[in-house]
Amino acid sequence: MSTKFRAALAISSMLALTVVPAARAGAPRTSTVRDDARARADSIVARMTLAEKIALVHGLFPPFAVGKTKNELIMAAGHIDGIPRLGVPLVRESDASLGVANQVEQRKGDVATALPSALATAASFDPAIARAGGAMIGSEARAKRFNVLLAGGVNLTRDPWNGRNFEYLGEDPLLAGRLAGQHIVGVQSNRIVSTIKHFALNAQETGRMVADARIGEADLRMSDLLAFQIAIETGKPASVMCAYNKVNGDWACENDFLLNRVLKRDWRYPGWVMSDWGGVHSTAKAANAGLDQQSGQELDKAPYFSAPLEAAVTSGAVSAARLDDMVARYLTGLIQTGAYDTPMPAKPAAIPYAKNALVAQRTAEAGIVLLKNEGRLLPLARSAKRIVLIGGRADVGVLSGGGSSQVRSVGGAPIEIPLTSGAAMSFARYTYHASSPLKAIKAALPQAQVTFVDGTDVAAAAAAARNADIAIVFATQWTTEAQDVADLSLPDRQDTLIAAVAAAQPKTVAVLETGGPVTMPWLAQVPAVLQAWYPGQRGGEAIANLLTGKVNPSGRLPITFPASATQAPRPAPVGIDTLTSLEAQAAANPANASNYQLKSFPIDYVEGADVGYRWYEKKRRAPLFPFGHGLSYTNFAYRNFAVTGGKTLSVSFEVINTGKRAGADVPQIYVARAGSDTPMRLAAFTRVTLKPGETRRITLTAEPRILADYDTRLPGWRITGGQYRVALARDATDRTLTKMVALDAATMQP
Incomplete structure (x- = not known):
């Protein structure tokens, strides 16, 4: 979501080892449950008046909708009245990527459980973790009387500086698709709707309302669209939210290729497409291109799907059959999830916040990544008597990302600073959750003297570090929806702080609370x-x-950390210089500020399908830390690696915990056709927890579309018969264990 609260504030001050493969030619693509839901929806639509149909295909934005409905308005993202005579329920929508959002406390006193960023979930490489988080959020949403959650973010990370990376699941389509799908399953297990968003190529925040993402069809199908496709197959979300940006010249919310051809024709998606808030630009074009519902109509230039749509249907510019399909898709989504037949509570229900907090904690513990541990400095030795924590507000809490995903968490916000400039100013705040690392480390190490200095005085911080046994520097980088980061350096001279502390204290630990990758000029000095x-x-x-060893680190990077910004396909947000210039002109001429608006501009995704680690391999660039990297306090070995080919690619091997601690490992399978210049692709992965000395045999089956290339001439997926390289790896650069296997030629539907 997006600009929902900008306008408001201005006015008011299972752990499966394989992925379901793509259906082969002639295979059924819809389930009996979905067919039954659509048949029921069609029967309801047949009894509606034209006015009733129109009423269901546009929604209200509650802060601007007072007096527009006789029903209670909850101040959140959206509201759509029901039709009592036909049993169509009232729908209330909430932002919900990381918890039931309440960004600028539009609902006074309403708190919710806040998950870690989605990148932390992705770093777990664990579908069960993703599903548990979704189930928890969905349960709280139902208790708060919401039955549609705007969750399921699956946009791939194409640029490390994207301000919204923290809301998504990384750079790989298989990992992102599988985990997003399970998150959606969890949400919808509460008999409410989850969306999947933002369809598609919403890959940067700078100029997101006007940017034109340009990419070839085959490359798009093999990257961002594949992530959506896998997530939709796995999670069966009842709604798809289209993006703000253009894709190859057409707005995503009126893009016939994306909505009609890919989503509804090729993937046979049965649910409804809702717009992002402020993302609609037309009536007939949008409806005919596949948009089914205008969301938060007050944030668009016009209520395009209200009276204008009724006029378009009357004139024939939009057919009556198309309107019926729009409404039926909406009802189908509500019916198949159970939201249609499960009444919402009349009043907010009790929520087991203490139990839910454990879900958030387990997610964080599974997703935090140990990047470096030279000399086995961690876990912290019990013999350490003097430990100093420096910076990052670690005395009071941990940082949260900003924007529509912002959760006002249980326990309150010890730090909350309104923004004074920037595109996110009106709907984001610089916010911390009340979970103090200082307090937690003191409780974990009662025998040690644990102190804190804020780090604003670098010399004083270095002196405190010198006088301690161990120094732990907490560094932060705040990112938010609507704005990209200026560069990949830590802000506010924190790189200088870390370097000074490391120079004073050889036993220094850096803890990074960031929205994504940052550069680390001090890395060689920090163990x-x-x-x-x-x-x-x-x-x-x-x-x-994790610092004290009560939990063994097991997270793996779902995103490449570049050694410098110039290693990435683009060193900075496209259009950022123009935007900065326009903002300066608007500030100098406030009376004419509306004249200085960023106009549509292209973003050419030159990397095509080679997103993230594939780009680095293709360009032979060594990142700071590769995709899939992560260390443990124990050691794992792989033995008896075997590969079978033919119609499917199957890999089996043994994982052995050769260390002295229980821990979790994440074996990864990368594949590429022999003799091609195609970078290796993640084709399978799993997460396995082992006791010291324990051995387990694992069998993984590769996702067939990862083995294939998309052929627009078929159209569909084509596996070229022949030899393939298969790597059993610890990260995307590991080629220690590699075998060859022969695969049969095959084709699959789009």
Whole structure:
């Protein structure tokens, strides 16, 4: 979502080892459950008046909708009245990527459980973790009387500086698709709707309302669209939310290729397409291109799907059959999830916040990544008597990302600073969750003297580090929806702080609370680095447990950390210089500020399908830390690696915990056709927890579309017969264990 609260504020001050493969030619693509839901929806639509149909295909934005409905308005993302005479329920929508959102406390006093950032979930490489988080959020949403959650973010990370990376699941389509799908399953297990968003190529925040994402069809199908396709197959979300940006010249919310051809024809998607808030630009074109519902109509230039749509249907510009399909898709989504037949509570229900907090903590503990541990500095030795924590507000809490995903967490916000400039100013705040690492580490190490200095005085911080046995520097990088980061350096001279502390104290640990990758000019001098992401409302406890060894680190990077910004396909947001210039002109001429607006501009995705780690391999660039990287306090070995080919690619091997601690490993399978210049692709993965000395045999089956290339001439997926390289790896650069296998030629439907 997006600009929902900008306008408001201005006015008001299972752990499966294989993925379901693509259907082969002639295979059924819809289930009996979905067919039954559509048949029921059609029967309801047949009894509606034209006015009733129109009423269901546009929604209200509650802060602007007072007096527009006789029903109670909850101040959140959206509201759509029902039709009592036909049993059509009232729908209330909430933002919900990381918890039931309440960004600028539009609902006074309403709190919710805050998960860590989605990148932390992705770093777990664990579909069960994703599903548990979704189930928890969905249960709280139902208790708060919401039956549609705007969750399911699956946009691939194409650029490390994207301000919204923390809300998504990384750079790989298989990992992102599988985990997003399970998150959606969890949400919808509560008999409510989850969306999947933002369809498609919403890959940067700078100029997101006007940017034109340009990419070839085959490359798009093999990257961003594949992530959506896998997530939709796995999670069966009742609604798809289209994006703000253009894709190859057409707005995503009126893009016939994306909505009609790919989503509804090729994937046979039965649910409804809702717009993002402020993302609609027309009536007939949008409806005919596949948009089924205008969301938060008050944030668009016009209520395009209200009276204008009724006029378009009357004139024939939009057919009556198309309107019926729009309404039937909406009802189908509500019916198949159970939202249609499960009444919402009349009043908010009790929520087991203490139990739910454990879900957030387990997610953080599974997703925090130990990037470096030279000399086994971690876990913290019990013999350490003096430990100093420096910076990052670690005395009071942990950082949260900003924007529509912002959760007002249980326990309150010890730090909350309104923004004074920037595109996110009116609907985001610089916010911390009340989970103090200082307090948690003190509780975990009662025998030690644990102190804190804020780090604003670099010399004083270095002196405190010198006088301690161990120094732990907490560094933060705040990112938010609607704005990209200026560069990949830590802000506010934190790189200088870390370097000074490391120079004074050889036993220095850096804990990074960031929205994504950052550069680390001090890395050679710092023996231990922990990537904590935005760790959620129990982040302090999770960090303490990993630092002290109560929990063994097991996270793996779902995103490449570049050694420098110039390694990535684009070193900075496209259009950022123009935007900065326009903002300066608007500030100098406030009376004519509306004249200085960013106009549509192209973003050419030159990397095509080679997103993230594939780009680095293709260009032979060594990143700072590769995709899939992560360390443990124990050691794992792989033995008896075997590969079978033919019609499917299957890999089996033994994983052995050769260390002295229980821990979790994440074996990864990468594949590429022999003799091609195609980078290796993640084709399978799993997460396995082992006791010391324990051995387990694992069998993984490769996702067939990862083995294939998309052929627009078929159209569909084509596996070229022949030899393939298969790597059993610890990260995307590991080629220690590699075998060859022969695969049969095959084709699959789009």
